[in-house]
Amino acid sequence: MFREIEYGQGFSLLLAPRQPKQNELGFKTQYNATSSSKNDAVTAKGRSREMEHGSFTNDKDASFTLAEEDHTLANAVRFMLNQDPRVTLAGYSIPHPSLECVNVRVQTTGDPAREVLKDACQELMLMNRHVRSVFDKAVSEFKVEQARLAAEEEEKKKAEEEEIKKQRDLLASMDIESD
Amino acid sequence: LPCREKMVTEEDKIFAKNFKIDDLSDVPAGLPPHLKLKQNRVVSKKDASVDTADAIYSGSYVSSGVDNSVKLENFYEDFKVDVISCTETDMEFDMIGIDAAFANAFRRILIAEVPSMAIEKVLIAYNTSLIVDEVLAHRIGLIPIAADPRLFEYLTENDQPNEKNTIVFKLHVKCPKGQPRLQVLTNELQWLPNGSEFLKETGGSTSNSNSNSKPKTYTSFSCSQDSLPEFADNPITPTYLDILIAKLSPGQEIELEAHAVKGIGKTHAKWSPVGTAWYRMLPEVVLLGEVEDEKAERLVKVCPQNVFDIEDMGNGRKRATVAQPRNCTLCKECIRDHDLVDLVDLRSVKNHFIFKIESTGSLPPDVIFTEAVKILEDKCERVIADLS
Numbered sequence: 001m002f003r004e005i006e007y008g009q010g011f012s013l014l015l016a017p018r019q020p021k022q023n024e025l026g027f028k029t030q031y032n033a034t035s036s037s038k039n040d041a042v043t044a045k046g047r048s049r050e051m052e053h054g055s056f057t058n059d060k061d062a063s064f065t066l067a068e069e070d071h072t073l074a075n076a077v078r079f080m081l082n083q084d085p086r087v088t089l090a091g092y093s094i095p096h097p098s099l100e101c102v103n104v105r106v107q108t109t110g111d112p113a114r115e116v117l118k119d120a121c122q123e124l125m126l127m128n129r130h131v132r133s134v135f136d137k138a139v140s141e142f143k144v145e146q147a148r149l150a151a152e153e154e155e156k157k158k159a160e161e162e163e164i165k166k167q168r169d170l171l172a173s174m175d176i177e178s179d
Numbered sequence: 180l181p182c183r184e185k186m187v188t189e190e191d192k193i194f195a196k197n198f199k200i201d202d203l204s205d206v207p208a209g210l211p212p213h214l215k216l217k218q219n220r221v222v223s224k225k226d227a228s229v230d231t232a233d234a235i236y237s238g239s240y241v242s243s244g245v246d247n248s249v250k251l252e253n254f255y256e257d258f259k260v261d262v263i264s265c266t267e268t269d270m271e272f273d274m275i276g277i278d279a280a281f282a283n284a285f286r287r288i289l290i291a292e293v294p295s296m297a298i299e300k301v302l303i304a305y306n307t308s309l310i311v312d313e314v315l316a317h318r319i320g321l322i323p324i325a326a327d328p329r330l331f332e333y334l335t336e337n338d339q340p341n342e343k344n345t346i347v348f349k350l351h352v353k354c355p356k357g358q359p360r361l362q363v364l365t366n367e368l369q370w371l372p373n374g375s376e377f378l379k380e381t382g383g384s385t386s387n388s389n390s391n392s393k394p395k396t397y398t399s400f401s402c403s404q405d406s407l408p409e410f411a412d413n414p415i416t417p418t419y420l421d422i423l424i425a426k427l428s429p430g431q432e433i434e435l436e437a438h439a440v441k442g443i444g445k446t447h448a449k450w451s452p453v454g455t456a457w458y459r460m461l462p463e464v465v466l467l468g469e470v471e472d473e474k475a476e477r478l479v480k481v482c483p484q485n486v487f488d489i490e491d492m493g494n495g496r497k498r499a500t501v502a503q504p505r506n507c508t509l510c511k512e513c514i515r516d517h518d519l520v521d522l523v524d525l526r527s528v529k530n531h532f533i534f535k536i537e538s539t540g541s542l543p544p545d546v547i548f549t550e551a552v553k554i555l556e557d558k559c560e561r562v563i564a565d566l567s
Contacts (some may be wrong), residue, residue: 049565050562050565050566064566066562066565069558069562071287072283072284072287072288072292072555072558073284073555073558073559073562075280075283075284076280076281076284076555077559077562078280079278079280079281082236082237082248083236083237083248083250084237084248085237085238085248087236087237090236114566117562117566118566118567121559121562121563121566122559122563123251124555124559125556125559125560125563126251127251127281128552128555128556128559129556130254130255130258131258131260131274131277131281131552132549132552132553132556134258134259134260135260135272135545135549135552136545136549137260138259138260138261138262138272139262139265139272139545141262142262142265143265146265
């Protein structure tokens with residue numbers, strides 16, 4: 001019933017979790033079969049980009065290994081997972097800083113962990129889109145405001161210069177008269 | 180036990196069924212204020228900061244009946260961006276209603292994963308200066324180039340360098356004899372829109388009569404970059420034209436070609452599009468009690484950022500107020516004295532971030548931030564695609 005996942009060269013020794021002995025834990029931890037879609041998701045180095053370590057029977061608790069990720073995405077995903085009321089435990093760890101991969105642990109109240117993780121990523125994407133739109137609007141409004149202020153300054157300066165010119169002309173004309 | 184004679188009427192039953200304790204007028208709703216403080220402020224005490232962990236898991240306060248999750252609809256309503264200043268190179272803006280996980284993700288992506296152009300290969304034909312080849316190449320690699328990286332593609336191992344993924348610069352400087360020492364600045368780097376000019380050595384006489392074709396250079400530009408609409412009128416130059424590359428004594432000469440490609444800061448810091456990008460939480464300074472007269476004077480004098488100010492209360496008495504909390508750097512000078520430590524509370528608002536982005540010139544800072552958010556979206560999409 002155990003089935004090894006093909007991790008790629010030199011990867012499995014470092015990353016594969018220790019196989020628990022049967023007596024130690026009282027139940028078998030079984031690895032999910034790799035589906036073809038996962039084999040397509042391959043990193044530049046030929047390793048699979050995502051792996052799920054869970055159980056065949058109960059899919060509400062699972063650990064996911066995301067390759068080529070670090071704190072940037074993992075912390076954000078962990079935050080989104082914590083917002084979901086279906087989640088009882090969500091966390092991430094980085095097994096070794098030299099290896100570019102992240103382990104994300106999701107335990108839910110019954111929904112499959114994979115779906116919950118997908119929903120969290122989906123919400124994360126929507127939040128990012130919203131951030132982008134709000135930011136763009138704020139920047140363009142700021143720039144419009146700047147342009148308006150700059151135009152006002154220009155007008156003020158011009159008005160002042162004209163005033164000075166008028167006064168100079170006045171003085172000049174007065175001088176001519178006195179002569 | 181004496182049995183109770185009272186009969187339970189129908190009205191009583193209905194009343195009991197519909198009774199909700201929260202509806203009573205004097206039952207407080209939401210979190211008590213001290214828990215609210217814990218939830219959204221980091222308090223900097225004299226020894227260390229307190230309540231820094233975000234207890235943001237949706238069930239944190241479930242027993243108080245408060246839903247702690249950040250729902251998407253609430254996020255849409257609460258999220259705000261205030262731009263304080265935005266120039267060609269620097270930008271300061273506030274993001275309100277977002278969590279530290281996001282702010283940090285954006286900061287990390289701004290520094291390490293937004294691509295830019297930087298010189299990668301330096302072909303040195305002649306170098307008699309005092310600066311060794313590799314040191315010179317290293318210095319040239321760090322020069323920021325004012326080219327929009329979105330117009331270029333990545334150069335992978337299998338690609339030929341062509342006009343879509345390479346920018347070629349030439350540097351040919353000689354310090355003539357009899358002249359004083361010459362400084363080689365970045366304005367000497369000339370852009371070659373037609374590609375490399377150094378000829379590649381072919382295998383020898385085994386080349387057959389295809390020798391009427393163009394001699395091979397180190398890049399294969401099919402058209403001049405000058406002809407592309409983006410570069411037609413504005414040539415590609417380094418961002419700053421007064422960076423010192425090397426110094427030459429009379430008689431020394433440098434002749435080299437530099438090829439710039441697209442990359443990300445993770446590979447090498449020369450590809451980082453920002454000088455740096457950082458954020459801090461909005462500081463909140465609260466006076467817990469009246470700070471009067473002599474203490475007020477001391478408080479105002481002690482703060483290096485002029486956060487406090489004196490206000491006259493009448494009768495010649497003075498009081499300290501918080502004038503500019505935003506300037507506070509949380510240096511905690513104001514709580515060093517034992518009599519002031521109980522009167523001043525230094526807090527940071529957990530979901531209000533003041534971002535500063537300093538760009539090196541390849542892209543304006545607001546564009547860099549938009550690209551960073553796009554990159555985070557792409558990461559999420561990739562994970563979703565891999566999971567399904």
